[in-house]
Amino acid sequence: MQTINVPPDNERIPVFEMSPILVLILGFVTCGLYYFYWNYKIAEVINSIMERDQVSIAAAVIGPCCLPANVYFFYEAGRCLEDVGRMTNTPGLKDEGMMLAIISFFIPMVSAMILQSHINRLYAQNTPA
Amino acid sequence: MRRFVGVRIAAIAGLLAILVLPYWWIIWNPDMESGQSYCPVKFVTGFPCPACGTGRAFVMLTHGRLADSLSYHPLGVAMYLVTVLILIKFIVELVRGREILRGLFYNKQVAWAIIAAFVITYIFTLWHFFLSNGLAGGLKESAFYRMFS
Numbered sequence: 464m465q466t467i468n469v470p471p472d473n474e475r476i477p478v479f480e481m482s483p484i485l486v487l488i489l490g491f492v493t494c495g496l497y498y499f500y501w502n503y504k505i506a507e508v509i510n511s512i513m514e515r516d517q518v519s520i521a522a523a524v525i526g527p528c529c530l531p532a533n534v535y536f537f538y539e540a541g542r543c544l545e546d547v548g549r550m551t552n553t554p555g556l557k558d559e560g561m562m563l564a565i566i567s568f569f570i571p572m573v574s575a576m577i578l579q580s581h582i583n584r585l586y587a588q589n590t591p592a
Numbered sequence: 593m594r595r596f597v598g599v600r601i602a603a604i605a606g607l608l609a610i611l612v613l614p615y616w617w618i619i620w621n622p623d624m625e626s627g628q629s630y631c632p633v634k635f636v637t638g639f640p641c642p643a644c645g646t647g648r649a650f651v652m653l654t655h656g657r658l659a660d661s662l663s664y665h666p667l668g669v670a671m672y673l674v675t676v677l678i679l680i681k682f683i684v685e686l687v688r689g690r691e692i693l694r695g696l697f698y699n700k701q702v703a704w705a706i707i708a709a710f711v712i713t714y715i716f717t718l719w720h721f722f723l724s725n726g727l728a729g730g731l732k733e734s735a736f737y738r739m740f741s
Contacts, residue, residue, distance in 0.1 A: 495633045495641035496714065499707045506703075519697040524706045528643035529671065531606050572632065 476511045479504045480586040483576035490572055498527040501575060502536060508582060509543045512550070517543055530568065537574045538564035544581050551584040593689075600686045607679040611672070614647070615654040624648060638734030640721055642714040646671060666713050 489497040506523035510516055518539045526533035541560035548556025567574035618624050633641035649668020652661035661668050681693055696702060731737055
Protein backbone atom coordinates (compact mmCIF):
# COMPACT_ATOMS: atom_id res chain seq x y z
CA MET A 464 0.00 0.00 0.00
CA GLN A 465 1.30 3.46 -0.93
CA THR A 466 2.09 5.69 2.05
CA ILE A 467 3.16 9.30 2.37
CA ASN A 468 6.62 10.07 3.72
CA VAL A 469 6.36 13.32 5.69
CA PRO A 470 5.54 14.33 8.30
CA PRO A 471 6.63 11.20 10.22
CA ASP A 472 3.38 11.22 12.20
CA ASN A 473 1.44 10.49 9.01
CA GLU A 474 3.52 7.59 7.71
CA ARG A 475 0.91 4.92 8.32
CA ILE A 476 -1.89 6.78 6.61
CA PRO A 477 -2.91 5.42 3.19
CA VAL A 478 -3.00 8.05 0.46
CA PHE A 479 -6.49 8.86 -0.68
CA GLU A 480 -6.32 12.38 -2.03
CA MET A 481 -8.74 13.60 -4.66
CA SER A 482 -10.79 16.63 -5.55
CA PRO A 483 -14.15 16.81 -3.72
CA ILE A 484 -15.77 17.71 -7.05
CA LEU A 485 -14.36 14.52 -8.54
CA VAL A 486 -15.96 12.56 -5.68
CA LEU A 487 -19.31 14.04 -6.69
CA ILE A 488 -18.81 13.47 -10.41
CA LEU A 489 -17.58 9.88 -10.00
CA GLY A 490 -20.54 9.19 -7.71
CA PHE A 491 -23.02 10.27 -10.35
CA VAL A 492 -21.16 8.80 -13.34
CA THR A 493 -21.06 5.38 -11.67
CA CYS A 494 -24.66 5.75 -10.45
CA GLY A 495 -23.50 5.61 -6.84
CA LEU A 496 -21.25 2.53 -7.12
CA TYR A 497 -18.17 4.67 -6.50
CA TYR A 498 -19.35 5.50 -2.98
CA PHE A 499 -18.82 1.88 -1.92
CA TYR A 500 -15.14 2.24 -2.73
CA TRP A 501 -14.95 5.79 -1.39
CA ASN A 502 -16.50 4.85 1.97
CA TYR A 503 -14.14 1.87 2.23
CA LYS A 504 -11.05 3.97 1.57
CA ILE A 505 -12.11 6.78 3.89
CA ALA A 506 -12.83 4.28 6.67
CA GLU A 507 -9.34 2.88 6.14
CA VAL A 508 -7.76 6.37 6.29
CA ILE A 509 -9.72 7.32 9.41
CA ASN A 510 -8.84 4.12 11.25
CA SER A 511 -5.19 4.83 10.42
CA ILE A 512 -5.44 8.41 11.68
CA MET A 513 -7.07 7.35 14.93
CA GLU A 514 -4.75 4.34 15.35
CA ARG A 515 -7.77 2.25 16.30
CA ASP A 516 -10.97 0.95 14.71
CA GLN A 517 -12.95 4.18 14.84
CA VAL A 518 -15.23 3.34 11.91
CA SER A 519 -16.64 -0.11 11.20
CA ILE A 520 -15.54 -0.92 7.64
CA ALA A 521 -18.53 -3.23 7.17
CA ALA A 522 -20.93 -0.43 8.18
CA ALA A 523 -19.04 2.00 5.93
CA VAL A 524 -19.56 -0.12 2.82
CA ILE A 525 -23.23 -0.76 3.63
CA GLY A 526 -23.60 3.04 3.93
CA PRO A 527 -24.35 3.84 0.27
CA CYS A 528 -27.25 1.38 0.37
CA CYS A 529 -28.51 2.10 3.85
CA LEU A 530 -29.16 5.62 5.13
CA PRO A 531 -28.73 4.90 8.88
CA ALA A 532 -25.40 3.16 8.24
CA ASN A 533 -24.29 6.14 6.17
CA VAL A 534 -25.29 8.57 8.92
CA TYR A 535 -23.32 6.47 11.43
CA PHE A 536 -20.34 6.41 9.05
CA PHE A 537 -20.27 10.19 8.62
CA TYR A 538 -20.80 10.77 12.34
CA GLU A 539 -17.83 8.58 13.28
CA ALA A 540 -15.70 9.91 10.43
CA GLY A 541 -16.48 13.52 11.35
CA ARG A 542 -15.40 12.89 14.92
CA CYS A 543 -11.83 12.28 13.78
CA LEU A 544 -11.50 15.69 12.13
CA GLU A 545 -10.16 17.23 15.31
CA ASP A 546 -7.23 14.80 15.05
CA VAL A 547 -6.81 15.70 11.39
CA GLY A 548 -6.67 19.36 12.45
CA ARG A 549 -4.04 18.54 15.06
CA MET A 550 -1.94 16.56 12.59
CA THR A 551 -2.11 19.30 9.95
CA ASN A 552 -1.66 22.25 12.33
CA THR A 553 -5.19 23.45 11.64
CA PRO A 554 -6.52 24.26 15.13
CA GLY A 555 -9.74 25.60 13.62
CA LEU A 556 -10.72 22.10 12.51
CA LYS A 557 -13.01 20.60 15.14
CA ASP A 558 -15.20 17.53 15.59
CA GLU A 559 -17.78 17.82 12.80
CA GLY A 560 -19.43 14.44 13.36
CA MET A 561 -22.89 15.78 14.12
CA MET A 562 -22.87 18.26 11.25
CA LEU A 563 -21.75 15.64 8.70
CA ALA A 564 -24.32 13.16 10.05
CA ILE A 565 -27.16 15.68 9.67
CA ILE A 566 -26.07 16.70 6.16
CA SER A 567 -25.66 13.05 5.14
CA PHE A 568 -29.25 12.40 6.16
CA PHE A 569 -30.40 14.72 3.37
CA ILE A 570 -27.51 14.97 0.85
CA PRO A 571 -24.79 12.39 1.55
CA MET A 572 -22.78 13.58 -1.47
CA VAL A 573 -22.20 16.94 0.21
CA SER A 574 -20.98 15.24 3.41
CA ALA A 575 -18.62 13.18 1.28
CA MET A 576 -17.23 16.30 -0.40
CA ILE A 577 -16.73 18.10 2.93
CA LEU A 578 -15.01 15.08 4.46
CA GLN A 579 -12.78 14.56 1.42
CA SER A 580 -11.72 18.23 1.47
CA HIS A 581 -10.65 17.87 5.12
CA ILE A 582 -8.88 14.56 4.51
CA ASN A 583 -6.96 16.19 1.63
CA ARG A 584 -5.29 18.47 4.20
CA LEU A 585 -3.27 15.47 5.36
CA TYR A 586 -1.56 15.25 2.00
CA ALA A 587 -1.44 18.95 1.10
CA GLN A 588 1.64 19.41 3.31
CA ASN A 589 3.55 16.96 1.10
CA THR A 590 2.74 18.64 -2.20
CA PRO A 591 5.87 20.34 -3.62
CA ALA A 592 5.61 24.14 -3.73
CA MET B 593 -19.38 4.27 29.81
CA ARG B 594 -22.04 6.96 29.35
CA ARG B 595 -21.17 7.18 25.66
CA PHE B 596 -21.23 3.36 25.32
CA VAL B 597 -24.76 3.21 26.73
CA GLY B 598 -25.96 6.35 24.91
CA VAL B 599 -24.74 5.16 21.51
CA ARG B 600 -26.39 1.77 21.97
CA ILE B 601 -29.71 3.22 23.10
CA ALA B 602 -29.71 5.57 20.09
CA ALA B 603 -28.75 2.69 17.78
CA ILE B 604 -31.49 0.41 19.18
CA ALA B 605 -34.09 3.17 18.71
CA GLY B 606 -32.88 3.82 15.15
CA LEU B 607 -32.82 0.14 14.22
CA LEU B 608 -36.30 -0.43 15.65
CA ALA B 609 -37.53 2.49 13.54
CA ILE B 610 -35.93 0.96 10.42
CA LEU B 611 -37.57 -2.40 11.12
CA VAL B 612 -41.02 -1.16 12.10
CA LEU B 613 -41.72 2.12 10.26
CA PRO B 614 -41.77 0.54 6.76
CA TYR B 615 -44.99 -1.24 7.80
CA TRP B 616 -46.81 2.11 7.90
CA TRP B 617 -44.98 3.73 5.00
CA ILE B 618 -47.30 2.31 2.35
CA ILE B 619 -50.28 3.58 4.36
CA TRP B 620 -48.81 7.10 4.60
CA ASN B 621 -47.62 7.01 1.01
CA PRO B 622 -50.06 4.96 -1.11
CA ASP B 623 -48.29 6.00 -4.37
CA MET B 624 -45.10 4.41 -3.13
CA GLU B 625 -45.00 1.72 -5.82
CA SER B 626 -45.48 4.11 -8.75
CA GLY B 627 -44.40 7.48 -7.33
CA GLN B 628 -41.23 9.53 -7.81
CA SER B 629 -38.06 8.00 -6.40
CA TYR B 630 -36.26 9.93 -3.65
CA CYS B 631 -32.87 8.76 -4.93
CA PRO B 632 -30.64 11.68 -6.04
CA VAL B 633 -28.71 9.44 -8.45
CA LYS B 634 -31.92 8.26 -10.13
CA PHE B 635 -33.16 11.84 -10.25
CA VAL B 636 -30.00 13.17 -11.92
CA THR B 637 -28.98 10.28 -14.17
CA GLY B 638 -32.30 8.54 -14.77
CA PHE B 639 -30.73 5.18 -13.87
CA PRO B 640 -31.27 3.31 -10.61
CA CYS B 641 -28.48 3.29 -8.02
CA PRO B 642 -27.37 0.13 -6.15
CA ALA B 643 -29.69 1.07 -3.27
CA CYS B 644 -32.80 1.82 -5.32
CA GLY B 645 -35.64 -0.41 -4.17
CA THR B 646 -34.30 -1.29 -0.72
CA GLY B 647 -36.88 0.90 1.03
CA ARG B 648 -39.76 -0.63 -0.94
CA ALA B 649 -38.26 -4.10 -0.36
CA PHE B 650 -38.40 -3.43 3.41
CA VAL B 651 -42.01 -2.21 3.14
CA MET B 652 -43.08 -5.35 1.25
CA LEU B 653 -41.26 -7.56 3.71
CA THR B 654 -43.04 -6.04 6.70
CA HIS B 655 -46.32 -6.84 4.92
CA GLY B 656 -45.24 -10.44 4.35
CA ARG B 657 -44.91 -10.01 0.56
CA LEU B 658 -41.61 -11.83 0.16
CA ALA B 659 -41.73 -12.17 -3.65
CA ASP B 660 -42.48 -8.46 -4.09
CA SER B 661 -39.69 -7.61 -1.69
CA LEU B 662 -37.19 -9.68 -3.69
CA SER B 663 -38.37 -8.11 -6.93
CA TYR B 664 -37.72 -4.58 -5.59
CA HIS B 665 -34.25 -5.45 -4.32
CA PRO B 666 -32.79 -8.96 -4.16
CA LEU B 667 -30.73 -8.04 -1.08
CA GLY B 668 -33.65 -6.42 0.78
CA VAL B 669 -34.41 -9.57 2.78
CA ALA B 670 -30.72 -10.07 3.63
CA MET B 671 -30.41 -6.43 4.72
CA TYR B 672 -33.51 -6.76 6.90
CA LEU B 673 -32.08 -9.87 8.58
CA VAL B 674 -28.73 -8.14 9.11
CA THR B 675 -30.57 -5.19 10.69
CA VAL B 676 -32.30 -7.62 13.08
CA LEU B 677 -28.94 -9.21 13.94
CA ILE B 678 -27.35 -5.81 14.61
CA LEU B 679 -30.32 -4.92 16.83
CA ILE B 680 -29.80 -8.14 18.83
CA LYS B 681 -26.05 -7.39 19.03
CA PHE B 682 -26.69 -3.93 20.52
CA ILE B 683 -29.26 -5.25 23.01
CA VAL B 684 -26.82 -7.96 24.17
CA GLU B 685 -24.04 -5.35 24.44
CA LEU B 686 -26.26 -3.09 26.49
CA VAL B 687 -27.10 -5.94 28.88
CA ARG B 688 -23.54 -7.28 29.17
CA GLY B 689 -21.86 -3.86 29.16
CA ARG B 690 -19.21 -4.87 26.62
CA GLU B 691 -18.84 -5.02 22.86
CA ILE B 692 -19.39 -8.32 21.01
CA LEU B 693 -18.69 -9.48 17.42
CA ARG B 694 -16.23 -6.61 17.00
CA GLY B 695 -14.00 -8.59 14.64
CA LEU B 696 -16.88 -9.16 12.21
CA PHE B 697 -17.78 -5.49 11.87
CA TYR B 698 -14.20 -4.30 11.40
CA ASN B 699 -13.18 -7.07 9.02
CA LYS B 700 -12.01 -6.02 5.54
CA GLN B 701 -12.95 -9.37 3.99
CA VAL B 702 -16.53 -8.89 5.21
CA ALA B 703 -16.51 -5.39 3.71
CA TRP B 704 -15.33 -6.67 0.32
CA ALA B 705 -17.93 -9.46 0.41
CA ILE B 706 -20.66 -6.84 0.99
CA ILE B 707 -19.33 -4.70 -1.88
CA ALA B 708 -19.22 -7.76 -4.17
CA ALA B 709 -22.81 -8.70 -3.26
CA PHE B 710 -24.08 -5.20 -4.07
CA VAL B 711 -22.06 -4.90 -7.29
CA ILE B 712 -23.28 -8.29 -8.59
CA THR B 713 -26.87 -7.44 -7.66
CA TYR B 714 -26.49 -4.05 -9.30
CA ILE B 715 -25.27 -5.57 -12.57
CA PHE B 716 -28.44 -7.71 -12.69
CA THR B 717 -30.59 -4.70 -11.76
CA LEU B 718 -29.09 -2.62 -14.58
CA TRP B 719 -29.42 -5.51 -17.04
CA HIS B 720 -33.09 -5.83 -16.13
CA PHE B 721 -33.52 -2.04 -16.34
CA PHE B 722 -31.97 -1.87 -19.82
CA LEU B 723 -34.08 -4.79 -21.03
CA SER B 724 -37.25 -3.07 -19.79
CA ASN B 725 -36.47 0.58 -20.64
CA GLY B 726 -33.46 0.65 -22.94
CA LEU B 727 -30.70 3.25 -22.65
CA ALA B 728 -32.93 5.99 -24.05
CA GLY B 729 -35.66 5.17 -21.52
CA GLY B 730 -33.24 5.76 -18.66
CA LEU B 731 -31.82 8.96 -20.12
CA LYS B 732 -35.31 10.37 -20.64
CA GLU B 733 -35.91 10.13 -16.90
CA SER B 734 -32.78 12.14 -16.05
CA ALA B 735 -33.00 15.66 -14.71
CA PHE B 736 -30.81 16.96 -17.56
CA TYR B 737 -33.12 15.54 -20.22
CA ARG B 738 -36.17 17.02 -18.52
CA MET B 739 -34.38 20.35 -18.11
CA PHE B 740 -33.40 20.71 -21.75
CA SER B 741 -36.25 18.96 -23.54
